[in-house]
Each structure stands twice: as C-alpha cells, then as structure tokens.
Amino acid sequence: MKIVYFTHSLASCWNHGNAHFLRGVLRELIERGHDVTAYEPEGAWSLQNLLADHGEDGLAAYRSLYPELGSQSFAAGTDLAALTDGADLVIVHEWNEPALVAEIGRLRAAGGRFTLLFHDTHHRAVSDPEAIRAFDLSGYDGVLAFGETLAEVYRRWGWEGRVFVWHEAADIRLFHPPESESERSGLVWIGNWGDGERTREIEDFLLAPARTAGLPLDIYGVRYPADALSLLERYGVAYRGWLPNARAPEVFARHLATVHVPRRFYSTILPGIPTIRVFEALACGIPLLSAPWEDSEQLFRPGKDFLYARSGQEMTRLLRDVREDSALRAALIGSGLETIRARHTCGHRADELLAILDTLARSAAPAAMSLTA
Numbered sequence: 001m002k003i004v005y006f007t008h009s010l011a012s013c014w015n016h017g018n019a020h021f022l023r024g025v026l027r028e029l030i031e032r033g034h035d036v037t038a039y040e041p042e043g044a045w046s047l048q049n050l051l052a053d054h055g056e057d058g059l060a061a062y063r064s065l066y067p068e069l070g071s072q073s074f075a076a077g078t079d080l081a082a083l084t085d086g087a088d089l090v091i092v093h094e095w096n097e098p099a100l101v102a103e104i105g106r107l108r109a110a111g112g113r114f115t116l117l118f119h120d121t122h123h124r125a126v127s128d129p130e131a132i133r134a135f136d137l138s139g140y141d142g143v144l145a146f147g148e149t150l151a152e153v154y155r156r157w158g159w160e161g162r163v164f165v166w167h168e169a170a171d172i173r174l175f176h177p178p179e180s181e182s183e184r185s186g187l188v189w190i191g192n193w194g195d196g197e198r199t200r201e202i203e204d205f206l207l208a209p210a211r212t213a214g215l216p217l218d219i220y221g222v223r224y225p226a227d228a229l230s231l232l233e234r235y236g237v238a239y240r241g242w243l244p245n246a247r248a249p250e251v252f253a254r255h256l257a258t259v260h261v262p263r264r265f266y267s268t269i270l271p272g273i274p275t276i277r278v279f280e281a282l283a284c285g286i287p288l289l290s291a292p293w294e295d296s297e298q299l300f301r302p303g304k305d306f307l308y309a310r311s312g313q314e315m316t317r318l319l320r321d322v323r324e325d326s327a328l329r330a331a332l333i334g335s336g337l338e339t340i341r342a343r344h345t346c347g348h349r350a351d352e353l354l355a356i357l358d359t360l361a362r363s364a365a366p367a368a369m370s371l372t373a
Helices: 018-031 045-065 080-084 098-109 129-133 148-159 199-213 226-234 245-252 276-283 312-324 326-343 346-361
Strands: 002-006 035-041 071-074 089-093 115-120 142-145 163-165 187-190 217-220 238-241 257-260 288-290
Touching (some): 002 018, 018 035, 018 276, 018 346, 045 245, 080 098, 098 115, 115 346, 142 148, 142 346, 148 163, 187 245, 199 226, 199 312, 226 238, 245 276, 257 276, 257 312, 276 288, 276 326, 288 312
Parallel strands (some): 002 089, 089 115, 142 163, 187 217, 257 288
16 A cells, blocks of 8 residues: 655654654554655754754664655645655645645545545644634545544534544554663653643642652753743753654663653643653653543553652652652553553554544545534
8 A cells, every 4th residue: 555644744853743653653554565655845844943953963863763764855836646646545744734735635635546634643623723723624534633532623523433533652663671671760751841831730740749759850852941941950950952752762761760741731621642752651661650631541551551640749759659669660661561562552553544444445435524614
C-alpha cells in the first residue's frame, strides 16, 4: 500500500510532539512493507526554530536513529495532485495550513482514488474551536482523533461513524529500558513550557515536591520565557534546554523517576488523553508519577503502571517512597512495561490504522461534511 502523510515536520521535534509518534508509526508501516512518503512544507516553523538554535547538528540524533525515515519538503503552490498520485492512503495532520487541507480534500472529492484522513492530535478543538472549524474537511473520508473526548467533539460536529480514536504510542524499537543498568539519581522532566496553561501545576506537582523531597531535578524543553527560567532558578532546578526526542531514552536511563504534568486542557475539558511522554517513559522502564488526570479510557492501571498524586503534598510523599523503596520502583517498571508492550506500541497503532481503513472500505464514499456545519 502506498501511504502519503502531510506533516508539519518529520525531521524536527522542536515543540512538535506529533513528530515522536509519527516517526514510530511510519517506521512500523515501512517495516511491514508499505511504501511511505512524508511531506512537510518548506519553512516549517518547528524546523526553522531547531536550525536557528542548533544548526544541522540538531538533526543528528533523528538522522542516526531513524535511518529508514525521510521527508520531502514542498513549496507553496506545489501541485498536490502530483504528490498524492498513486496513493492508497493520504493522512493530513492538523498542524497544516487550511488551504492545503482544503485542496487535498478537493482532490479526493473530485475522484481521488485514495482514502483521505484528517489527523488531530491537539486540544484546539476545544481551546480554539474556530481554528479547527476553519478547515474544510468536506472531502475527507474520516478523522483520526488522539482520544475519545476529542472524538466526541467531532461527533457533535457531525462526524458520527467517521471519527476514529487513534491514540499515540511508544516506538519500542527506540524507547525501551537500557541494555545494562547504571547508577540512577534524581528526577527528570521533559516538557515544553508552552503558553502558560500548566504553570501552576508545574510548580505545585513538580518543582516544589522535588525540592521538598530533596531530589535534584533536571528539566529539558523549549519555549521557557524569562519568568519561567527565574522560577526554575529559585527552585534550584538544572535547566538543560532542548533535547532531541530520539535521545530521551538515554536521559531516562540516568534518572530515578520522572513526572507527568498534563496540560490543563487534558485534565479538564479533554480528560483521558495522555501525552506521548507517558507512553515513552513507561516504555523506557522509568518509574512515573503523575499529577491529576482522568484515565477515562482505561489505557493504563493507575497505581500499578504509575502513581497518581492528587496534591503537591502527596507528590512529595510518593517521590520519597520511590526514592527509598527499590521494590516499589521495580514493580512500577515491570507493570508499566507490561501495559505498553501489550497495548500501546506503534505496532498496535499500525494494526488499528489498517482496521480503520478496512472499516471505511466497507462503508460509503466520503462523508461530504464540513466543520462549519
């Protein structure tokens, strides 16, 4: 099968979390013998920021650890019919320009012989719904939503029967425990500052508990403004800057535990959607502690795969427990790995995608809907 994916960037993961999952699932599809091509627009914001900060060296980890992957850039005005020629499946990510999304939909509606899916992996459907409604999806066969609560938004918009839950997952070819254990110490948090939607949560569930528990904390990420850096300094945090996601397993392997601090939209309006960091951390065999979020889809086994803290004080206590109790750490690692390997690998998601295509093949032609409806 020939698969074409239009992404914001495959090469850059600078503030672009979808690249993590996309690399893993495309690699899985290639391994199964599918002909996969990824396209990204020239001047992609994520790639330009990465190159400005780190130059070509910033791409070294991606290139060395994903040798089978590559993407082709295209300029504005490129003939999209040529890019989709011969495709059996075309997927367009929501971090693309509305004009591109609409044009590919018109190609499908005009008789394109491919299945066309829109892939939504963000909270904009609730945080900025007009930005999503600006997309003309009238020619699309279906929507891939990275959580049930997001899928429900699309059902309310008229996509009942044609929106499919497609969670992110871990690429276990890369994200796995170290082959040999070495000494671990302290905490690590890998996450971007974002737009202030979890500032208080970061302080209450990460910075303050780590300091109170007496655990050194390393933080990796981008988009940390001056006031955020000052906050980290006040708490004695070692801010390490941007980390190529392909190097995350090496960093996890040096630390005792990590913490999940969900963005506010994923703990309130879109509950039940974990970020890919949860899948990746558990796959790497590092104990995980989490600030509150509702696992409404029962993806994991809270209390076994990871530990919940419902307050900063509880997080402090759990951090101390994890530090002092090697049996607890071993149990969390074993349980988390078991769940990932049983349910949440990129191999599982490839199977799910193929099943979705089979479902659509048995149904009628494109839904001919629009988000403006």
